[in-house]
Structure formats: C-alpha cells, structure tokens
Amino acid sequence: MLKFLFSLSLLTVLCQLANAQNTVLPEYPQNYFIRPLDLPPIIAGNFGEIRSNHFHSGLDLKTNQREGHPVYASADGNISRIRVQIGGGGNALYISHPNGYTTVYMHLRNFNDRISMTLKNYQYRMQKFDVDFPLLSVEIPVKKGEIIAWSGNTGSSSGPHLHFEIRDTKTEDPINPQLFGIRIPDQVKPVITGLYLYHLNGEPFSELTPKQAYPVSGVAGTYQLSPQTVVTIGGESGLGIACSDKNSASENSNGPYSIELRIDDQTIYSSVWERFSFENSRGINSHIDYPAMIATGRRIQKSFIEPGNSLKIYKNVINNGILNYTDQNIRNAQYIVKDIAGNQSVLNFKIRYNPASVKTSLIPEGKRFKFNQVNEFDSAGLKLNLPLNTLYDDLNFTYKNSPMPAGAYSLIHHVHNRLMPLNGALSLAIKADDSLPVELQSKALIVNRLKKSQGGTFVNGYVKTEIRNFDSFYIMTDTMAPRIVPVNISNGASMLNTSKILFRISDNLSGIKTFNAMINGKWVLMEYEPKTGTIWYTFDELTAKGKNDFELTVSDMKDNLTNYRAVFYR
Ligand SMILES: [Zn+2]
Numbered sequence: 001m002l003k004f005l006f007s008l009s010l011l012t013v014l015c016q017l018a019n020a021q022n023t024v025l026p027e028y029p030q031n032y033f034i035r036p037l038d039l040p041p042i043i044a045g046n047f048g049e050i051r052s053n054h055f056h057s058g059l060d061l062k063t064n065q066r067e068g069h070p071v072y073a074s075a076d077g078n079i080s081r082i083r084v085q086i087g088g089g090g091n092a093l094y095i096s097h098p099n100g101y102t103t104v105y106m107h108l109r110n111f112n113d114r115i116s117m118t119l120k121n122y123q124y125r126m127q128k129f130d131v132d133f134p135l136l137s138v139e140i141p142v143k144k145g146e147i148i149a150w151s152g153n154t155g156s157s158s159g160p161h162l163h164f165e166i167r168d169t170k171t172e173d174p175i176n177p178q179l180f181g182i183r184i185p186d187q188v189k190p191v192i193t194g195l196y197l198y199h200l201n202g203e204p205f206s207e208l209t210p211k212q213a214y215p216v217s218g219v220a221g222t223y224q225l226s227p228q229t230v231v232t233i234g235g236e237s238g239l240g241i242a243c244s245d246k247n248s249a250s251e252n253s254n255g256p257y258s259i260e261l262r263i264d265d266q267t268i269y270s271s272v273w274e275r276f277s278f279e280n281s282r283g284i285n286s287h288i289d290y291p292a293m294i295a296t297g298r299r300i301q302k303s304f305i306e307p308g309n310s311l312k313i314y315k316n317v318i319n320n321g322i323l324n325y326t327d328q329n330i331r332n333a334q335y336i337v338k339d340i341a342g343n344q345s346v347l348n349f350k351i352r353y354n355p356a357s358v359k360t361s362l363i364p365e366g367k368r369f370k371f372n373q374v375n376e377f378d379s380a381g382l383k384l385n386l387p388l389n390t391l392y393d394d395l396n397f398t399y400k401n402s403p404m405p406a407g408a409y410s411l412i413h414h415v416h417n418r419l420m421p422l423n424g425a426l427s428l429a430i431k432a433d434d435s436l437p438v439e440l441q442s443k444a445l446i447v448n449r450l451k452k453s454q455g456g457t458f459v460n461g462y463v464k465t466e467i468r469n470f471d472s473f474y475i476m477t478d479t480m481a482p483r484i485v486p487v488n489i490s491n492g493a494s495m496l497n498t499s500k501i502l503f504r505i506s507d508n509l510s511g512i513k514t515f516n517a518m519i520n521g522k523w524v525l526m527e528y529e530p531k532t533g534t535i536w537y538t539f540d541e542l543t544a545k546g547k548n549d550f551e552l553t554v555s556d557m558k559d560n561l562t563n564y565r566a567v568f569y570r
Pocket residue numbers: 045056058059060162163164
C-alpha cells in the first residue's frame with residue numbers, strides 16, 4: 001500500500017513559510033499533491049539551486065541508485081504532454097490538474113502501457129524518436145496514486161532519480177514544490193562559507209572588478225568573519241555570499257530558500273526561490289559571480305543586481321543592493337540565509353566607509369557595448385550582432401585574432417572572453433579563407449577553442465551561427481560520416497533469441513542529426529541513448545517470421561550519411 005505522510009498541519013506550514021520569507025505568500029493548496037514515489041523523501045537537488053545556466057526547477061528525488069521504481073500521479077488530472085527528448089528531461093510526462101497546476105516527471109525509464117501505446121503510435125505517425133506530444137485533456141485521464149511510469153536515468157541525468165516539478169499551468173512557471181506541503185525532512189541549518197566584497201565604483205561588474213574574500217567561521221547557525229575584521233569600502237560596492245543547504249537525510253548540497261542582506265536592521269536585498277520563469281532563468285549568470293564560477297567553480301551569490309538581470313526572485317531591494325556611504329560610521333551588517341523548512345543561519349559583520357580604501361579596476365580599451373541596445377561589431381572577417389537583452393551590463397568589448405591553424409579555414413577569432421556571461425544568443429559570422437573549396441562550403445561549421453562544433457551555415461563567404469558564450473572561434477569542415485557499430489547483428493544472422501537489435505553510433509564533429517531504420521521497407525522506431533551512444537529497435541509485430549531486410553541510415557548535422565544493411569531471420 002502507498003503511504004504518503006503529511007505530518008505538518010496546514011497552519012504550521014504557512015507559518016513557517018511566512019516566517020521564512022517575511023512576506024505574505026499566495027496560498028498554494030496544501031496536501032493536494034502527493035509525493036510521486038513510494039520511497040523515503042530524500043532529495044539530491046532542490047528548487048532554485050544553482051545549475052549551469054539555469055536554476056533547478058524542481059526536486060530531484062532519490063531512487064536508491066536504481067531505476068524502475070513506480071512513479072505515481074501526484075493528483076487527479078489528465079496527461080497533457082508526453083515528451084521524449086535526446087538529453088534534457090529524457091522521457092518526460094506532464095499532468096495538468098483541475099486546480100490550475102501541472103506536475104512534471106522527468107528522466108523516466110518507461111511509461112505505463114496506455115501512455116506507451118499512445119506515444120508509440122505518435123512516434124510512428126511522426127517517424128521520429130524524440131517527439132514533444134501535446135495531448136487533448138480527454139485522452140488520458142489519471143487518478144491520484146496511479147502508476148504512470150517507472151523511474152529512470154534518461155536525458156541529461158547523471159544517475160537514477162526522479163525530477164519532479166509543479167508548474168503554474170497558465171504561465172508554465174515552475175513553483176517550489178515544497179510550498180505545496182511536499183515535505184523533505186530538514187533540521188539542518190544552511191552553511192555560510194564566505195563573504196565577498198566587490199569594489200564597483202560606478203563600473204559594470206566583470207572579472208576585473210577588484211574583489212576581496214573574507215573567510216567566515218561559526219557554529220549552530222551563527223557565523224562571523226574569521227579573523228574578525230571590519231569590511232572597509234571605499235566607494236560604490238557590492239557584497240556576495242557563498243552558502244549552501246543540506247537536509248536531514250542526504251549529503252547533497254542544495255540551494256537555500258532565501259538570502260537576505262540587512263544593514264543597520266534595514267533589508268537592502270533579498271532573493272527568494274518561491275517561483276521563477278524559464279524565460280529569464282538564464283539570469284542566474286548575472287545573479288552569481290559568473291567569472292568566479294568559470295575560473296574556480298566557486299558559487300558566490302551576489303547581492304547587487306545588474307541592470308540587464310530580469311530575474312523576478314528579488315524583493316525589498318534598495319539601490320540595486322549597491323552600498324554607497326559617505327560618512328565613516330560603523331554599520332552592522334547581517335546576512336540571513338534560510339531553508340524552506342525554516343532553519344536559518346546568520347552572518348554578522350561590520351562595514352565602514354574609508355575613502356583611502358578605494359580600489360578601481362583597470363578596464364582595457366575596447367568597443368563600448370551598451371546593455372540596453374543592439375550592438376554590432378565588424379572587423380577582420382568577424383561580424384557580431386548582439387540583440388537587445390544579450391548583456392547584463394555595459395561592456396568594453398575586446399577582440400583579437402591569431403593565425404589560421406592547420407586544418408582550419410579561417411583565422412582564430414578571440415571574441416572577448418569566457419568569463420563574461422551572456423543572457424541570450426548572439427549571431428556570429430566568420431569569413432571563410434579562400435582555401436575553402438566550393439564543394440566543401442556546405443560542410444563548413446564553426447568550432448570553439450575546445451574544437452567543439454557550434455554549428456553554422458555558409459552564406460556569402462561567411463559561416464554563420466549563434467553562440468551563447470564568448471570564446472575563441474574558427475571555421476572547420478565536417479566531411480566524415482557518422483560511425484555505425486553493430487552490437488548484436490550481422491548479415492544473415494538469426495535474431496530469434498534476442499529481443500532487440502542494438503548498435504553504437506557516434507560522430508566526429510558536427511553531431512548526430514537523424515537515425516532512421518527500415519524493416520522490409522517500413523520505418524521502425526529506434527530508441528537512442530546518447531550517454532552510451534546506443535540505439536536499438538525492440539522487436540514487435542513489424543518483424544516478419546523468417547527472413548527480414550534491415551537498413552539503418554545515420555546522418556550528421558552536415559548531412560554526411562552512413563548506411564548499414566543486413567538480412568536477419570526471426
Ligand atoms: Zn532535476
């Protein structure tokens with residue numbers, strides 16, 4: 001039998017949350033949604049924790065390092081979307097509920113029979129493995145507690161677990177599932193590991209902003225600077241904090257629920273992970289000290305807000321969180337970090353203004369890009385177009401190039417540097433060298449400094465693509481077709497004692513674009529797991545008794561094709 005425990009009363013939950021946030025919360029329905037696993041509620045990841053280019057949008061529920069745990073519908077509703085994604089959420093299900101929320105289940109191993117059949121019919125109709133299938137509300141109704149799928153490790157998941165989300169159906173904004181009374185036992189206070197001071201002095205934040213790190217020490221949720229010292233600012237400054245949170249049952253470090261900065265008992269900044277929008281989740285690269293994360297992996301959350309940061313997680317912010325004092329009074333500052341269970345940790349320190357401690361950054365000469373306008377750059381065979389909302393703040397853009405490397409068809413263009421984050425994609429065009437033969441123009445693409453393909457199309461002498469990170473770029477060509485390695489099939493083989501035909505596929509540069517298999521001239525579904533590079537067909541009614549003709553074609557992004565044919569017997 002299923003046992004879903006809800007030991008907190010509605011009142012206690014609301015009190016705790018109001019306390020955790022200091023603001024009146026919308027009333028999310030309590031105890032409407034049940035946990036989707038019949039396992040102890042242990043999480044590897046929580047809502048709002050820092051991931052690469054986004055905030056984590058749900059709970060990662062642990063499944064004992066195993067796949068195949070039944071996944072239950074969290075409440076009555078209708079399957080509204082079935083998605084099979086190469087990477088990302090892998091096999092995913094969406095259930096819309098009559099109360100205006102949608103629950104989402106990702107990285108599933110497989111779906112229940114009814115959902116599987118519906119999906120398979122759709123994949124055959126589309127002749128495609130990775131599909132995003134919206135369903136009408138009448139097609140598959142589900143009941144709370146019904147098995148909808150089995151947990152897995154599909155998509156970009158690095159170990160078996162269930163990713164579970166609750167979204168506002170209308171806006172699709174993910175909301176912290178723990179606000180709905182889904183409780184993860186947690187009596188562990190957040191941990192504060194460092195305080196950082198940024199000397200801004202009216203300049204945009206960058207890797208060149210002078211920065212001071214203050215180690216902290218503390219016990220039982222009370223922290224102070226170690227050694228005890230007064231933080232001295234010499235002009236416009238910002239602060240940042242390194243912190244994390246654990247819960248009672250797991251060793252994983254998660255994100256806090258809220259961070260608040262108070263100076264002389266006045267809140268000047270707070271961030272709360274109640275909900276956010278996928279549209280601006282990439283703003284995380286402005287929220288954190290991005291150069292520190294790229295250079296050292298350190299996750300510092302800044303408490304000053306750049307003008308191009310459109311995240312909606314901030315509350316009670318004064319002067320964008322920027323400190324600017326002109327008297328020399330000593331001020332009491334306090335960071336308060338809370339988790340969603342109401343555990344809190346406090347870092348107390350003192351701040352003083354001293355004009356002698358001013359530190360200014362040496363900003364190199366470059367073309368000034370304004371964050372609130374379209375910016376263009378055209379020089380030495382490189383063209384850039386940065387649409388609105390690409391930058392978080394103004395930027396002195398720097399550019400260099402170096403000679404064409406062996407096997408390449410352009411100079412290497414050093415486009416600013418990797419420590420400066422971008423909020424969105426910009427278009428990049430690189431002029432191809434005259435040595436690029438006409439017949440290879442369609443095979444040309446752009447690679448970064450790690451020789452990783454960034455895609456690209458040849459247009460009027462340039463190869464054009466979109467990039468989301470500054471880096472070094474140049475043109476190469478991909479003329480090599482993908483590799484197909486048969487694992488358990490050969491021409492003339494008997495396939496009577498096996499349930500599937502299995503291959504390994506890979507590509508040298510541009511990446512796999514399509515894979516299509518035919519049995520006796522009819523398209524059959526190949527499933528693909530890029531983490532292991534395997535694709536397989538599971539025998540079904542499309543295979544005849546006796547002799548069958550099999551053909552597999554794999555293409556890469558530059559339309560190089562590899563074909564494999566075999567006759568097999570069943
Ligand atoms: Zn997740």
